Amino acid sequence: MAQEDRSQQRDAADPRPLVGEPLCLDLLNTRWNDDGVRHDLLDSTDGLAVWLRSAGLDDRAAADQATLDAALQTRGILLELLDRGPSPQAMDALNQVLERGALHYRLGLGGPESHPRTDDPAWLPSWLAATDYLRLMADSPGRVKPCAHPNCVLYFYDTTKSGTRRWCSMAVCGNRAKAARHYERAKTGR
Incomplete structure (x- = not known):
């Protein structure tokens, strides 16, 4: 979905000042400062539910503690990669997230289809964010x-x-x- 389309579909309950960025950045932007006050949308499963809805993933992932833990871990990895640059530890951590899933291809009525699958459904949003990071770094870092x-x-x-x-x-x-x-x-x- 284009950035403009996602921005227009902003969830009214989403308090973040910037939404609609590519998924990996949208996950990073679940923490923000507002006039010196730090906010973190992922401080609860309720906040996770807001992010999943805003990112269009609420029908694909549960807003539970396991998904929240995976999202927080992945957000930390992405933040380290973007703030400090790739280190062996950060690259290994991202690769561990990426190993949790894969794209599976099928031939559907409309032609070729791809479906992401993860070894644990709680990791789907994180895996999608990690693959989105790779896409952005390959296309135009x-x-x-x-x-x-x-x-x-x-x-x-x-x-x-x-x-x-x-x-x-x-x-x-x-x-x-x-x-x-x-x-x-x-x-x-x-």
């Missing part, structure tokens, strides 16, 4: 970016033509940065 605002922990996939997007949201973090620059200029008299 330079388009996966952290927000440039120093207090923001969100990641986004830069879809701009020039590839120069800096903020998770111009309306939030971009405006905060502009306001801070304006304040500094006014304070110094420039």
